Amino acid sequence: MASSSFHCLFLFCSLAIFFFITPSLAKTSFKPKALVLPVTKDSSTLQYITTINQRTPLVPVKLTVDLGGQSLWVDCEQGYVSSTYKPAHCGSAQCKLAGTKVCDTECYRSSPKPGYNNNTCRIFPDNHLATALTGVGQLGQDVVSIQSTDGSNPGPVVSTPNILFSCDDTSLLANLSAGVKGMAGLGRPKVGLPSQFAYAFGFNRKFAICLTSATKSKGVIFFGDSPYVFLPGIDVSKSLMFTKLILNPVSTAGMYFEGDASFEYFIGVKAIKVNQKVVPFNAALLAIDHKGYGGTKISTLKPYTVLQTSIYKAVVNAFVKSLAHIPRVKPVAPFGVCYDSKKIGSTRVGPGVPAIDLVLNEGVLWRVFGANSMVQVSKDVLCLGFVDGGVRPRTSIVIGGHQIEDNLLQFDLDNKRLGFSSSLLFRQTTCANFNFNSKS
Helix, strand or coil, X not given: CECCCCCCCHHHHHHXXXXXXXXXXXXXXXXXXXEXXXXXXXXXXXXXXXXXXXXXXXXXXXXXXXXXCCCCEEECCCCCCCCCCEECECCCHHHHHHCCXXXXXXCCCCCCECCEXXXXXXXXXXXXXXCCEECCEEEEEEEEEEEEECCCXXXXXXXXXXXXXXXECHHHHCCCCCCCCEEXXXXXXXXXXXXXXXXXXXXXXXXXXXXXXXXCCCEEEEEECCCCEECCCEEHHXXXXXXXXXXXXXXXXXXXXCCCCCCCCEECEEEEXXXXXXXXXXXXXXXXCCCCCECEEECCCCCCEEECHHHHHHHHHHHHHHCCCCCEECCCCCCCCEEEHHHCCEECCEECCCCEEEXXXXXXXXXECHHHHEEEEECCEEEECEEECCCCCCCCEEECHHHHECEEEEEECCCCEEEEEEEHHHHCCCHHHCCCCCCC
């Protein structure tokens, strides 16, 4: 990886960039407390999809949600037309905010247009759903319009004129859902959407995701502080448990510079229990080593939780042993263990199977019940929804989408902690129960 010659005093640059960018961002008389986006689940790709309104005139842009993504990136090669698009010129405060280290001095093929401008800095957005595909996009800024919320109801639509994003080629859309034009990066950097919205509207750098398990209903992303209220009037923020967010000091991006940290969200899993019994495996795999390998992260791009091979085998063996009285059936890929669903009872929190606990820092438990551990692959077959990630994966545990559906996760970037609800089914609600139809 390339090494960087760019050095800057963190506090000085952060403040300078903040005050340079912020006054031009939130040109609106109404100051929202929080913002809200609907999220749906694509039935064919199992990707989580949202839509933002961008450009002048405004255009709805369909995006795949990337929890650990560096920034918003959009296909500018086909049909990007906007009277308010502005390239981020090399050496500008915008480029420093993005931490870019590459400048295009001679770029355009014929005439300047979004994604093709001289003296414009580049960033490297990833599409982790395509094999080794990293973009080399130009940094730009444009209008984004989004709905506000008080946490219970949707409120007025607000706009901010200078949301930074990567303007990329159509090729970066490989393997994304039909109609998707980019990815909504919710990662740690200052150009991630959570930080940009917080700076623009003056609220805390917090956001929460609540993904629905159904493909015909809407989950929700909140930007800003709680409450997070779901029908019938349940404020989930009042019952969150908390654990530390951990920084992986080595980037997990497809392309990065030496010394770059990961944009993604890691948590400190210390052990795994099945049916309240600790599963034996090499606990060293749960730590992040000096090369950035190991640890546990949360991803919206993996449909199911992925475990390093020895962890996977240990968890599966413990689960099978605790459910020995239930007949197994032929496995259905990508799963290794499946059961006759007619033999498994039903509970408020899904199929009646042993709970799987992630033991976190401070002894906090993230309990995975049947609704999140089991996958209904056919009318009569339920499979354990964990997959084998190989002997030497970059990350030992990747908590995937199925395991976080109908759980609310709050990411507090300033205080470096994760709030999580465990299954909302216990509270007799779901992530599909935010009332998008009600007006405040």
